[in-house]
Amino acid sequence: MIRKIFLLAVLFSLTQGCTQKTSKVTHKHTNALINETSPYLLQHAHNPVNWEAWKPEVLERAKKEDKPLLISIGYAACHWCHVMEKECFEDEEVAQMMNENFINIKIDREERPDVDQIYMDAIQMMSGNGGWPLNIIALPDGKPFWGATYVPKDNWIKSLNQLIELYQNDRSRIVDYATNLSNGITAINLVENKSDSGLFNMEQLDQSVTGWARHFDNYLGGHKRAPKFMMPNNWDFLLHYAQTNDKPELMEQVNVTLKRMAYGGIFDHIGGGFSRYAVDTKWHVPHFEKMLYDNGPLTSLYSRAYAVTKNKLYKEVVEKTIAFVQEELTDDKGGFYSSLDADSLDKNGELEEGAYYVWTKEQLGQLLGADFEIFKDYFNINSYGLWEHGNYVLIRDKDDVEIAEKYNLSVPDLKEKMNKALSVLKTERIKRSKPRLDDKILTSWNGLMLSGLVDAYRYLGNEEYLTMALKNAEFLEREMIGDDYSLFRNHKNGNSDIDAFLEDYAVLSEAYLGLYEVTFDEKWLKHSKGLMEYAKAHFYDINSGMFFYTSDKDKSLIRRSIETIDKEISSSNSIMAKNLLKFHKLYPDDGYGAMAKQMLKNVQDDFAESGQGFANWLNLVLFENQNFYEIAVVGENYKKIGKDISHSYLPNSILVGSEKDGPVELLTNRYAEGETFVYVCIEGACKLPVQTAEDAVGLMTK
Known part of the structure; x- marks a missing residue:
């Protein structure tokens, strides 16, 4: 019987939703989530369901009352989470059943990725599928025994009734x-x-990339599949x-992908x-939510690609992406909002995915x-750019030169016309009802955007990006870091x-180290090292030689996860x-290299x-198998020469600098009065010093 229910869950999770009308906000009901700060949890604070946040005392109460846990996990920008809320969690009949028979827990997966990881593994083991909303039924001790993603009301009620009957009559x-499932969840995570x-x-790496390349979409970029995720770490x-x-040939694939993503409706x-992902193969129709954790790494990627290619399209993407973050996701104090x-x-007046972003041909005309005729050609207001219901998502498929020649325009004149048209549309779009903002601030996501700003400053040279980066770095220093280098995960x-996770320590340490490389301010190097040392003390697993996702100071769940797979965000252990x-x-x-x-x-x-x-x-395979350069700049002109060096794309390197002696051995006893020298070293063995950035870069790129 129980296996039958699990199979039903799989079918239900694949069921497609229907458009729901937005009900007016009422306050007939208020539950414990009203005391939380997460926008996602607050969205559910007036549901008739007696939701609780994930807290030890709630789990203890479930054990005392001998009630199973109903755990529902989602996030503020999740479309199907909203659909299921309207259909099920705002329904008083459904709520009554849930309240009578379960301890109901709502979780923002962005605040509590540690819990989400475990239950996502559980549903994938049960059904082979996963996604959000993620709904889990578990024993009072948290061990799961049923799961599904989106479930329509009738099937939700039916499933819960069957589960209640099983829990009461066939508990063993x-x-x-x-x-057994919990043992499996633990076993699949062992390293x-x-x-x-x-x-x-390197030979093995070449073979791995050759096999990987068979999945490339050589014409449209990315991989041969839909939906298409951008996967900036790839x-x-x-x-x-x-x-x-x-x-x-691989550089060509990178360029095709970056161009097509920039041309697509996903941008x-x-x-x-950028939006979250494209539902099609040509990067046209996005899942319209915009996440900080995508836009930070994509800013880094396009900045680095610009350093290599000097492609103006990549620079424009960086500039527009940072402008979006600055306009829509920036807190007055310097933190960045989530989505x-x-x-x-x-x-x-009905909630509709993408309503803010799409246009009809009549509106555009x-x-x-x-200028509509040229715009129509430039952004494919035709069958190629048509989405559904007469709505268009802007997408390019021709470069500026081709369009300009067709209309007997210079490229600058064409760009001026298109920028003017886009400005008109932006002015009009602002009048529409805006998508809801998730204004919680997460440490690791801010670290990703901080790294993006550092890379943008490094390779584009715009001082405003450094100003933004420093303001964010100082906000995180002030609000998120304790005196002992412990971190908080969230801020609102x-x-x-919420105590931070390994992802937060790894990402912020990386961001601060990057910030040190472009400022030579020793404070950021100290903070980067301090965060890493705290992680070593409280997250390191001496048995596996890896780092746990959760601290030894946090209450243990079913397992202490070890994250190794690079997904949309690179794994905390790889960082x-x-x-x-x-x-x-x-x-x-200090033993870091051996670790x-x-x-x-x-x-x-x-x-x-x-x-x-x-x-x-x-990337680490390349670091270990190829020359990795330590670059030390010492002397009165160290900041200028260091900045010039940093403009070059040198991924296998780390850059340090000071006027005289500095905080690391590489900077010690190298000062010569009236001179500035650059030392290019490998494992501390240095070549003869040079005095220009050009000569230093030449030593690493010959």
């Missing part, structure tokens, strides 16, 4: 199943310490690999910034007047109450391993068949 079978392994070598690694190993041509919703109110309205290797170059006697090497050995067995799932790790 449920307990056995939940125990073996492979101390006897040799390092993944293209960041391939850019690194292509440049340092002279692989022009907001009017307001800047904009996919849904907004349409002209009928009326707004743009004489001056409040931070930490890269940080360790870079700090080994600065502090060679990074061991972490690489532990996961490298999967590289041959699954390169794209370990893309950030593969």
Whole structure:
């Protein structure tokens, strides 16, 4: 019987939703979520369901009352989360059943990725599918025994009734199943310490990339599938690999992908910034939510690609993406908000995905007047750009030169016309009902955007980006970091109450190290190292040689997860391993290099068949197998020469600088009065010093 229910869950999770009318906000009901700060949790604070947040005392109460847990996980920008809320959680009949028979817990997966990881693994083991909303039924101790994603009302009621009956009448079978499932959830997360392994070598890496390349879409970019996710860590690694190993065919694939993403509807041509993913193969129709954690790494990727290619399109993408973040996702104090919703109110007052972003041909014609004909060609207001219901999503498929020649215009004149048209549309779009903002501030996501700003400043040279980066870095320093380098995960309205996870420590340490490289302000180097040392003390697993996702100070869940797969955000362990290797170059006697090497050995067995799932790790393979340069700039002109060096794309390097002696051995006893010298070193062994950025870069690129 229980197996039958699990199979039903799979079918239900695949069921497509229907358009729902927006009910007026009422306050007939208020539950415990009213005391939370997460916008997602607050969205559910007036549901008739007696929702609770994930807290130890709530789990204890479930044990005392002997009620199963109903755990529903989502996030503020999630379209299907909103649909299920309207259909089920705002329905009093459904709520009564849930309240009588379950302890109901709502979780913002962005605040509590530790819980989300475990239950996502559970549903994938049960059904082979996953997604959000993620709905789990578990024993009072948290062990899951049923799961589904989106479920329509009738099927939700039916499923819950069957589960209640099973829980009351056949408890032993449920307990056995939940125990076995929990053991499986723990087992799939184990990482073996492979101390006897040799390092993944360049020949193996070449073979891995060759196999990976069979899945490339050579015409439209990305991979041969739909939906298409941008996966910036994939293209960041391939850019690194292509440049340092002279692989022009791979560089072409990177360029095709970056161009097509920038041309596509997934990029907001009017307001800047990228949406979550494209539902089709040509990057046309996005899932319209905009996430900070996408736009930060994409800013880094396009900045680095611009450093290599000097392609003006990439520079424009960086500029528009940062402008979007500055306009829509920036707190007055310097923090960055999390996301904009996919849904907004349409002209009928109904929530509709993409309503804020799409246009009819008639609207465009009326707004743009004489320039509409060129605009129509430029952004494909035709069958190629048509989405549904007469709505168009702007998408390019021709470059500026081709369009300009067709209309006997110069490229600058064409760009001026298109920019003017986009400005008209932006002015009009602002009058529409805007997507909801998730204004919580998350440490790791802010770290990703901080790194994006650092890269944008480094490679584009815009001082405003450094100003934004410093304001954000100082906000995080002030609001998120304790005196002992412990971190908070979240911040909202001056409040931070969730302990940070490994992702937060790894990402922020990486961002601060990057900020040090472009400022030579020792404070950021100190903070980067302090965060890494705290993570070593409280997250490191001596048995596996990896880092747990949760601190030893936090209450244990079913397992302490070890995250190794690079997804939309690179895995916390891969980021930490890269940080360790870079700090080994600065502090060679502290054991960081051995730790990074061991972490690489532990996961490298999967590289041959699954390169794209370990893309950030593969950067470490390049670091270990090729020359990695320590660059030290010492002397009165150190900031100017350091800035000139940093304009070059040198992924296998770390840059330090000071006027005289500095905080690391590389900067010690190298000062010569009246001179500025650049030392290019490998594992502390330095070549003869040079005095210009050009000469220094030449030593690394010959």
